[in-house]
Amino acid sequence: MLSVQGVSKSFGGVHALRDVTVACGAAEILGLIGPNGAGKSTLVNAISGVLRPSRGSISLGDEDLTGRGPEHAARQGVGRTFQNLRLFPFMTARQNVEVAHITCRRHRPETAAAIDVDALMAEYGLDVVAERPAGTLPYGQQRRLEIVRALALGPRLLLLDEPAAGLNDYESEELAHAVQRIRDRTQAALIVIDHDLRFIMSVCDRICVLDMGEVVAIDVPGAIRANPKVIDIYLGQMN
Numbered sequence: 001m002l003s004v005q006g007v008s009k010s011f012g013g014v015h016a017l018r019d020v021t022v023a024c025g026a027a028e029i030l031g032l033i034g035p036n037g038a039g040k041s042t043l044v045n046a047i048s049g050v051l052r053p054s055r056g057s058i059s060l061g062d063e064d065l066t067g068r069g070p071e072h073a074a075r076q077g078v079g080r081t082f083q084n085l086r087l088f089p090f091m092t093a094r095q096n097v098e099v100a101h102i103t104c105r106r107h108r109p110e111t112a113a114a115i116d117v118d119a120l121m122a123e124y125g126l127d128v129v130a131e132r133p134a135g136t137l138p139y140g141q142q143r144r145l146e147i148v149r150a151l152a153l154g155p156r157l158l159l160l161d162e163p164a165a166g167l168n169d170y171e172s173e174e175l176a177h178a179v180q181r182i183r184d185r186t187q188a189a190l191i192v193i194d195h196d197l198r199f200i201m202s203v204c205d206r207i208c209v210l211d212m213g214e215v216v217a218i219d220v221p222g223a224i225r226a227n228p229k230v231i232d233i234y235l236g237q238m239n
C-alpha cells in the first residue's frame with residue numbers, strides 16, 4: 001500500500017535521508033525507530049507531504065504522493081499525529097474531529113459514511129468533553145483527541161509520531177491495545193515512531209531502523225532485537 005522508493009532529503013549539507021526504501025502494507029503496523037537525528041521525522045514529513053524529497057518517490061496504492069503537499073496527502077487518506085500536539089486549541093474537541101471528517105466527506109464520501117464521529121469520540125472517552133475547547137483539555141485527552149481526529153479522516157495510512165511520549169506505563173499499554181484495535185478496524189497501514197522500545201516491540205509487526213538517514217534494518221521485532229547493528233546503535237538497551 002505505502003511505498004517509499006529511494007527517498008533522499010538534504011537540508012543544505014545535512015543528509016537527513018539517504019536512499020530510503022520501505023513499504024507498509026494494509027493492516028500492517030510498521031515501527032520506525034532510530035537515535036535522535038536519524039531521520040524519522042523527516043521521513044514522516046516526506047510521506048505526509050510536508051516536505052518534498054530531494055530524490056525518490058512515495059506512493060499510496062496507485063496515488064503518487066511525492067512532494068504534492070499535506071492537503072493532497074490528507075485527501076488521499078494519510079492521517080497523522082504530531083510529536084508536539086497540533087490541535088486547533090480554540091475550537092471545541094468535536095470541531096477538531098469534524099474538520100477531518102469534512103475533508104473525508106468531500107474526497108472519499110463512501111469512507112466518511114461509515115464513520116460515526118460521536119461514536120468515535122465516545123469510544124475514546126471524549127464525548128464528555130466534546131464541547132470544550134481542545135486547548136483546555138488535559139494532555140492525555142489531547143493526545144487521544146489527535147488520534148480520533150486522524151481516524152475521522154478515514155485513514156488508509158496513519159502516521160503516529162511518538163504517541164507514547166509522556167504517557168505512564170499503564171497509559172502506554174492502553175495505547176498499544178488502541179493502536180492494534182485501530183489496525184483491526186480500519187485495515188489501514190500504520191507507521192509508529194517512538195523512542196519507547198518496549199512499546200514499539202509490543203505493538204509492531206515489523207520495525208524499520210534508521211541511523212544517520214539510512215535504513216539499517218527492516219524486520220520483525222524478534223530479529224530487530226537480535227540484529228548486531230541495531231544492538232550496536234542502541235548499546236544493548238533492547239533487552
Ligand SMILES: Nc1ncnc2c1ncn2[C@@H]1O[C@H](COP(=O)(O)OP(=O)(O)OP(=O)(O)O)[C@@H](O)[C@H]1O
Pocket residue numbers: 011014015016034035036037038039040041042043
Ligand atoms: N528543517 C531542517 N533544516 C535543517 N536540518 C534539519 C531540518 N529538519 C531536520 N534536520 C536535520 O536532519 C536530520 C534528521 O532529523 P530528524 O528530525 O528527521 O530526525 P529524528 O530521527 O526525527 O530525530 P528525533 O528523534 O530527535 O526527533 C538531523 O540532523 C536534523 O538536524
